[in-house]
Amino acid sequence: MARTTATSLKDVAEAAGVSVATVSRLLNGTLQLPPETRERIETAIRDLRYEPNPHARRLSRGRSDTIGLVVPDIANPFFATLVAAVEQEADKRGLSLSLHVTLNRPGREISYVTALARNHVDGLIFVTNHPDDGVLAGLINQTGKVVIVDEDVPDAVVPKLFCDNEEGGYLAGRHLAEHGHRRIVYIGGPQDMISTRRRYRGLERALLETGMPFEVTRYEGSFSVEFGREAARRFIAEGMPATAIFASSDEIAIGLVEVLRAQGVSIPDEISVVGFDDVGPLHLFSPSLTAIRQPVRALGERALALLLETNWQTSESLASEELLPVEIVVRHSVAPPAKP
Secondary structure, X not given: OOOOOOOOHHHHHHHHOOOHHHHHHHHOOOOOOOHHHHHHHHHHHHHHOOOOOHHHHHHHOOOOOEEEXXXXXXXXHHHHHHHHHHHHHHHHOOOEEEEEEOOOOHHHHHHHHHHHHHOOOOEEEEOOOOOOOOHHHHHHHHHOOEEEEOOOOOOOOOOEEEEOHHHHHHHHHHHHHHOOOOEEEEEEOOOOOHHHHHXXXXXXXXXXXXXXXXXXXXXXXXXXXXXXXXXXXXHHHOOOOOOEEEEOOHHHXXXXXXXXXXXXXXXXXXXXXXXXXXXXXXXXXXOOOEEEEOOHHHHHHHHHHHHHHOOOOOHXXXXXXXXXXXXXXXXXXXXXXXXX
8 A cells, every 4th residue: 555644754763673863863974873773774764765854854953054135125236136146155055045025124124034033044144225223133133143234233233244335435536526526416325324324424535635625415315216316306406506426326326317317417518427336237328327336246245154154152253344345437427517
């Protein structure tokens, strides 16, 4: 009569005349047995057509060989590229990836972190795109093995990996200053985000180094195409109060250029523009956009390495912050001011 249920570890143990623990340890490679005993177990496995459950075996060794990745969005090219980089690095290391998309909603972030902590992933790479009121930081601190990437969760005491946002702002500011720009509009994300603050700080530092008077107007909202459109409409409505714009994300730059072009504002003849990220197709714009390039693939690869290499038993390892270098990609969207 054919078996109607899958063979269990207990079935194998009974057929071989040994304990379940003995079979389990043999399969896990943690037990040496006399040749006769080993042969009885292997014969029982063949005769009963037992197929070990790899997930259960991994859990019995105290790991799942699965990494959790939480991101705000995968439609955004920045996050899509980051996910692809983590996935490829995990594959190289023989690990699986559990991907969760939060739509940048705090409630979904909290539910995913809680669920992943229960589901026995070996660690979590976490990316947010909005400020935290402290709830998320507390949960991350309780969860254990978490690496925060791209944007900060300020009170979380875990390893953190960012691009060098301040250096990016500095490179943008220096490039604009070298072309004679002294009145600049900075279009940033939420004002409480680390990237918004540091990119502005770098921009300001570059302008201060010139020793010349300057004026920076700040428009801060969200890293989105729609906010880029809103900022462009505001800029035009205010009479174009600057000769250059530093748009601090690809998405903002796309919305900005869309409205400027529709309103007949010429780049760079009337307004110079520098973007940030350089993950989207900024080189295909007309004119192509100068931008600060983030090492997005390197962020993903290093995030996984950091998660696996961190000594989670020492407080020094947990309170670390690592910065990856950025570069400026000069194209055709910056020229000297058309007016003083």
